Amino acid sequence: MKTCLTLLLSVLFCFSAIAQQGPSYIEKGKFTLGLNLQTVSYHIYYKEGKTKGSVRSGYFTPVSINTGYQLSDRASLRLSLGLGGDRDKLTEQIQGVDYKHDAKTVALVSSLSLYHTFFNLYRKLPIYGTFSVVPAYGSTSLQTTHNGANGPVSHTVKDSGLNVFAMAGAGFNYQISNRLYGNITYFFYKYNLSGMNSSHYDWDQGYGLRSITKSFELGMNYKL
Template sequence: MKTCLTLLLPVLFCFSAIAQQEPSYIEKGKFTLGLNLQTVSYHIYYKEGKTRGPVRSGYFTPISLNTGYQLSDRASVRIGLGFGGDRDRLTEQIQDVEYKHDSRTFALVSSLSFYHTFLNLYRKLPIYGTVSVVPAYGFTSLQATHNGANSPVSHTVKENGLNVFAMAGVGFNYQISNRLYGNMAYFFYKKNLSGMNSSHYDWDQGYGLRSITKSFELGVNYKLGVEK
C-alpha cells in the first residue's frame, strides 16, 4: 500500500502542474486518462492448488492505469490495465524440524467498469454507482525449506491461472482543476466468479473496521478533450 501511495502522489502533483486553471466545476471532456489504486485484497484460486498451505498465497492488491470515455452527462465507461502482488513468509516447528515457507504472487489485472452519476450535490460533488468486471492472471511461487541431514533442503512449486471478479460500489468525484479530478469509491459487493468468497479468508477483510478499510478505491483522472 505504501508503494502504491508513493506512485500515486508524484502523478497527482505532475497532473496538477500541467492542469492549473481558473477554478470551476469539472469541464465535460470525452476522454480521460487515470491512475487508480485499491485497498481491496483479491485472492486467486488455482486449479491444482499446489501452493496452498500454512502460508498465504495467491493474493494481490492492484494499481492500474485506465482510459475512460464519457457516454453521456451521467454515464461513462473505463478500461484499465494494471498489476499487483503479495509476499508472505512463515516459519513453523514440526517434530523439532524447522520449516520455512516463502510465498510470492504477481498478478496482471484488467478491468471494464461502468459509472453512472445519480446525484450531483450542489453541482460540485457527483455521487456515482459503479460496476466492474475484473479478470486477473496470477503467478504464484511457493518455496519450502527445512533442515536436512547435512544441509537445508528446499522445494519450490509454481502455479498460474486466471480468475474473474465482479465488483459494485458507490463513490464520488472531486475537483482538483478544470481538467483534473480525483475519485474515491467504496465497494460493497465483491465476488470471485472463479473461486470461493469467504470475507475473512478470500477477501482479507477480517472483522469490524478492517472490512471497511479493505474495500476502497482511490484515483486521479485527467480529461484529454474538453468541450467549450
C-alpha cells in the same frame, strides 16, 4: 454497516465543504486518462493448486492506469490495466522440524467498469454507483526450506491461472482543476467468480474496521 455509513457521510461532508470554496467547472470531453490505487486484497485461486498447505498465497492489491469514455451526461465506461502482488512468509513446526515458507505472487489485472452518476451534491460533488468485471492472471511461487540431515533443504513449486472478479460500489468525484479531478470509491460488493469468497480468508475483512479500510479505490483522472 452503521459505522460504514457514518464514515462515508463524514468523508462526503469534508469534500463537499472543500468543493464549495470556489466555482466548480470541469472541461467537457469524451475521454479521460487516469491512475487508480486500491486497498482491496484479492485472493486468486488456481485449478491445479500446487501451493496448498500452510501458505496459501495468491493475494494481490492492484495499481492501475485507465482510460475512460463518457457515454452520456450520467454514464461512462472505464477500461484499466494494472499490476499487483504480495509476499507471504510463515514458519511452522512439524515433528520437531521448522519449515519456512516463502510465497510470492504477481498478478496482471484488467477491468471494465460502468459508472452512473445518480446526483450532483451541491452541484459540486457527483455521487455515482459503479460495477466492474475484473479478470486477473496470477502467478505464485512457493519456496519451502527446512534443516535436513546434511543441512538446509529447499524446494520450490509454482502455479498460475486466471480468475474473474465482480465488484460493485459507490463513490464521488471532486474537482482539482479544470481538467483534473479525483474520485473515491467504496466497494460494498466483492465476489470471485472463479474461487471461494470467505470475507475473512479471501477478502481480508475479518477485523471490524479493517473490512472498511480494505474496500477503497482512490483515483486521479484527466479530461482530454
